[in-house]
Amino acid sequence: MKPALRPVDIRQSLGHSAQVLTDIFQDGVNLAVWQRRLPAQLEDFATLAVSLGQPLADQRVIEVSEHEPVLLPDLLRETADLHGYESFVADVRWLVSAYTCLLGARRVGLRLRVLQGAMCPRFHVDNVPVRLLTTYVGPGSEWLDEGAIERAGLHLAAAPVDNIRSLQTGDVAVLKGEKWQGNEGAGLVHRSPASQDRRLLLSLDWLA
Numbered sequence: 603m604k605p606a607l608r609p610v611d612i613r614q615s616l617g618h619s620a621q622v623l624t625d626i627f628q629d630g631v632n633l634a635v636w637q638r639r640l641p642a643q644l645e646d647f648a649t650l651a652v653s654l655g656q657p658l659a660d661q662r663v664i665e666v667s668e669h670e671p672v673l674l675p676d677l678l679r680e681t682a683d684l685h686g687y688e689s690f691v692a693d694v695r696w697l698v699s700a701y702t703c704l705l706g707a708r709r710v711g712l713r714l715r716v717l718q719g720a721m722c723p724r725f726h727v728d729n730v731p732v733r734l735l736t737t738y739v740g741p742g743s744e745w746l747d748e749g750a751i752e753r754a755g756l757h758l759a760a761a762p763v764d765n766i767r768s769l770q771t772g773d774v775a776v777l778k779g780e781k782w783q784g785n786e787g788a789g790l791v792h793r794s795p796a797s798q799d800r801r802l803l804l805s806l807d808w809l810a
Contacts, residue, residue, distance in 0.1 A: 607788045612748040614790075623704060623776055626732065632778040632790045633745065640738065640772035644693060647686030648739035651716065652800040656680060658716040663809065665709055666702045674698070678714050690738070694804060697774065701734050701806050704776070709810040718800045725751060727789030728779035731808050735775045740801025742769030745792040756791065768795065 607630055614633040615625035626634040640648075651658065660678045672695045681687055694714075702710060717740075725746060735743055750765045769775055780789040795801070 607785070612788050614745075614747070620700065620774070623700070623774070626704075626776045626778060629784065630788075632785060632788055634776050635769065636774040637770065638772050638774060641689065643686040643689045644738060645771075647681070647684055647690045648802045650684045650686070651678070651681045651802055652739055654680070654716075656716065658714075658802075660712070660714040662712050663709060664698060664712055666698075666707060671695075672698045672702075674712075697734065697736065697804070698806060701776075701808075705732065705808050707808045707810065711807040711809050713803075713805045713807075715803050716800060717794075717803055718798060723794060723796065725756060725791050725793045727753075727756070727791055728777065729781060729789075730779040731782045733777050733779060733808075734804075734806040735769070735777065736773060736804050737769065737771055738802040738804065739771060740799045740803075741795035741797045742771060742773055742801075743775070743792050744768050744795050745790055748788075748791075751791060753787070753791070 611630040612632055613630055614635070615622055615631050616635040616637055618637050620636050622636055623634050625631050658678060658680055664672065666672065674691055674695055677691050677694060698710060698712065701707065744766050746767065747765060750762055777790045777792065778785045780786055
């Protein structure tokens with residue numbers, strides 16, 4: 603059994619290549635971020651999607667086979683007529699494939715939502731093994747370096763005014779939660795952005 607991680611060992615890894623996502627397997631890394639710039643067509647689609655002013659959402663469980671491509675029929679169907687929709691679906695499919703390949707997953711939970719306001723306004727850790735997040739338009743999730751806030755009583759703690767770090771639009775992040783073996787007590791401390799701007803958020807969860 604591995605010893606518990608020390609705060610000094612807990613860190614994050616950021617880079618401009620998708621290869622950086624593999625850093626999530628390193629002991630002590632509880633966040634890996636691919637800092638990517640979205641193509642203009644994807645930016646335009648996402649802007650149009652949130653401008654519809656509807657509470658758009660799509661939630662599904664995807665069974666993955668190494669012998670079959672990922673299919674996402676009627677993904678966020680209300681936006682199917684918008685310019686750039688095909689590029690958007692292709693991007694989500696690629697991210698699902700990359701996520702399942704990274705983890706060897708066979709079942710993935712997908713959630714797409716247009717949100718306004720903070721869904722999870724307090725800093726917290728996720729009770730999952732590892733989650734992928736990306737924001738297609740609007741502000742990204744906020745997170746803290748280790749030691750910026752006390753983990754004990756986290757749900758009661760006041761947010762620090764300094765040292766809040768943010769994912770940028772388009773960034774692809776994989777976050778370790780408390781259920782990743784060996785990461786107990788070291789899940790990434792994060793929250794929804796403190797903003798009222800509308801955003802289009804994709805999250806993927808490893809179910810099996």
